[in-house]
Amino acid sequence: MTSSSVRTRAFRTVxxxxxxxxxxxxxxxxxxxxxxxxxxxRRLPWLIRFTADVLNGVPxxxxxxxxxxxxxxPMRRFSALAGGVALxxxxxxxxxxxxxxxxxxxxxxxxxxxxxxxxxxxKVILRVVLPTARAGIITGVMVAIARIAGETAPxxxxxxxxxxxxxxxxxxxxxxxxxxxxxxxxxxxxxxRQAWAGALVLILLVFLVSxxxxxxxxxxxxxxx
Amino acid sequence: MADGIRVRDLNAWFGSLHVLKxxxxxxxxxxxxxxxxxxxxGKSTFIRCLNRMHEVVPGARxxxxxxxxxxxxxxxxxxxxxxxxxxxxxxxxANPFPTMSVFENVAAGxxxxxxxxxxxxxxxxxxxxxxxxxxxxxxxxxxxxxxSLSGGQQQRLCIARALAVEPEVLLMDEPCSALDPIATAKxxxxxxxxxKDLTIVIVTHNMQQAARVSEATGFFLLGEMxxxxxxxxxxxxxxxxxxxxxxxxxxx
Numbered sequence: 001m002t003s004s005s006v007r008t009r010a011f012r013t014v015x016x017x018x019x020x021x022x023x024x025x026x027x028x029x030x031x032x033x034x035x036x037x038x039x040x041x042r043r044l045p046w047l048i049r050f051t052a053d054v055l056n057g058v059p060x061x062x063x064x065x066x067x068x069x070x071x072x073x074p075m076r077r078f079s080a081l082a083g084g085v086a087l088x089x090x091x092x093x094x095x096x097x098x099x100x101x102x103x104x105x106x107x108x109x110x111x112x113x114x115x116x117x118x119x120x121x122x123k124v125i126l127r128v129v130l131p132t133a134r135a136g137i138i139t140g141v142m143v144a145i146a147r148i149a150g151e152t153a154p155x156x157x158x159x160x161x162x163x164x165x166x167x168x169x170x171x172x173x174x175x176x177x178x179x180x181x182x183x184x185x186x187x188x189x190x191x192x193r194q195a196w197a198g199a200l201v202l203i204l205l206v207f208l209v210s211x212x213x214x215x216x217x218x219x220x221x222x223x224x225x
Numbered sequence: 226m227a228d229g230i231r232v233r234d235l236n237a238w239f240g241s242l243h244v245l246k247x248x249x250x251x252x253x254x255x256x257x258x259x260x261x262x263x264x265x266x267g268k269s270t271f272i273r274c275l276n277r278m279h280e281v282v283p284g285a286r287x288x289x290x291x292x293x294x295x296x297x298x299x300x301x302x303x304x305x306x307x308x309x310x311x312x313x314x315x316x317x318x319a320n321p322f323p324t325m326s327v328f329e330n331v332a333a334g335x336x337x338x339x340x341x342x343x344x345x346x347x348x349x350x351x352x353x354x355x356x357x358x359x360x361x362x363x364x365x366x367x368x369x370x371x372x373s374l375s376g377g378q379q380q381r382l383c384i385a386r387a388l389a390v391e392p393e394v395l396l397m398d399e400p401c402s403a404l405d406p407i408a409t410a411k412x413x414x415x416x417x418x419x420x421k422d423l424t425i426v427i428v429t430h431n432m433q434q435a436a437r438v439s440e441a442t443g444f445f446l447l448g449e450m451x452x453x454x455x456x457x458x459x460x461x462x463x464x465x466x467x468x469x470x471x472x473x474x475x476x477x
Contacts, residue, residue, distance in 0.1 A: 040283055107320070109316060109320040110320055110322060110323070112278065112281065112314075112316065112320075113314075113316065113320045113322070113383070113386075114322070114333070114337075115278065115309060116276065116278060116309055116313065116314035116316075117309065117310070117313070117337075117387070117390060118306055118307065118308075118309040118310025118311070118334065118338070118390060119306070119334070119338065120306050123338075127337050128322055128333075128337075131324045132322070132323055132324050134324070
């Protein structure tokens with residue numbers, strides 16, 4: 001195996017669960033936030049908001065058990081997908097609530113100006129409100145990604161860990177925090193050193209995500225932040 | 226057929242609060258109508274009823290008939306989006322879109338409605354900005370943020386933005402209340418220019434302004450239209466005692 005393919009595979013393996021979680025959690029979370037801001041109904045948004053806040057406080061291992069029940073048991077195997085679902089459930093409330101808060105910060109006068117131009121409501125949301133709240137929403141998304149990047153507990157019995165490379169989303173997979181955990185509890189000094197190295201890589205990844213958020217939210221003109 | 230704005234028995238509510246009571250108005254086309262009255266008397270609500278912006282507020286309700294250029298704005302099956310496209314609106318506080326440049330702000334109405342053709346957009350933006358007497362001031366900084374302009378320029382930018390979609394009617398909700406006298410004078414000049422092509426309804430707290438720019442004036446008090454008539458007559462020879470009290474500043 002060439003070293004570059006080793007590197008890509010390592011990269012894919014390390015990020016698989018987080019990437020899967022983002023693919024599931026971000027669209028759903030942003031849509032949810034938009035719904036909470038725009039809905040004229042009272043009861044359902046209240047219920048969703050309350051549920052999201054409770055979910056935000058649920059220990060991550062409980063969410064791991066949930067993913068175990070709904071994904072691992074029916075599939076009869078641990079998988080990257082199950083890990084992704086668990087992490088998606090963790091990031092969902094964060095994304096929903098920040099999207100909502102940021103969209104609420106957009107002044108009503110902008111919304112009115114856009115409506116008065118004869119734009120349908122969905123276009124007003126998509127082309128005026130969301131772009132104005134963009135920076136804040138991206139920050140929330142990055143916070144959510146940074147949060148799940150380091151989660152270990154929900155991956156213990158979903159992604160499970162794997163000593164081999166990435167073998168497809170329906171197979172058990174290694175994850176960085178899981179690997180750190182496995183190395184750190186082992187009785188060997190060189191494994192401990194691996195755990196430290198893994199921790200450093202993890203911190204660097206989170207650092208990069210924060211940096212990316214800074215760059216992405218700089219924007220052309222000032223907006224809600 | 227151009228026949229201005231006809232309003233019959235217009236009532237509006239916020240929840241259970243009855244804010245407009247049986248308003249009757251008829252304006253000439255291509256003329257300026259001013260609406261005056263103390264704060265909270267329903268002036269803004271009135272003009273927001275004309276382009277169906279009132280119903281945007283949760284709990285708000287409207288009854289009655291509004292005919293704009295012969296078409297019933299509240300007829301069943303009429304899409305408020307189409308109504309607002311034909312009836313532009315300028316707000317009290319300038320509200321350019323903060324994520325857009327000067328150009329994009331003016332082009333927003335057309336662009337977001339699906340116009341892609343660059344040449345068409347360029348032409349519409351230049352025409353609207355010229356129309357709003359802003360072109361000479363911003364022609365070299367069309368790509369700067371709309372919010373980088375001065376207050377008066379921002380308000381004219383908002384007027385240009387409303388004009389770019391070529392409305393038949395322009396509603397102005399205290400467009401000068403946050404502007405200095407020079408910027409105000411510019412907007413008033415602009416109104417006199419615009420009335421050649423548009424029917425304009427302007428809400429104002431400034432009675433001199435109403436007298437300067439409008440042909441007809443309506444006086445609102447506590448949700449009722451006390452008097453509506455030719456501007457000069459309303460100011461020199463009001464029929465109602467309450468109108469007289471208000472315009473002479475003896476109110477309360």
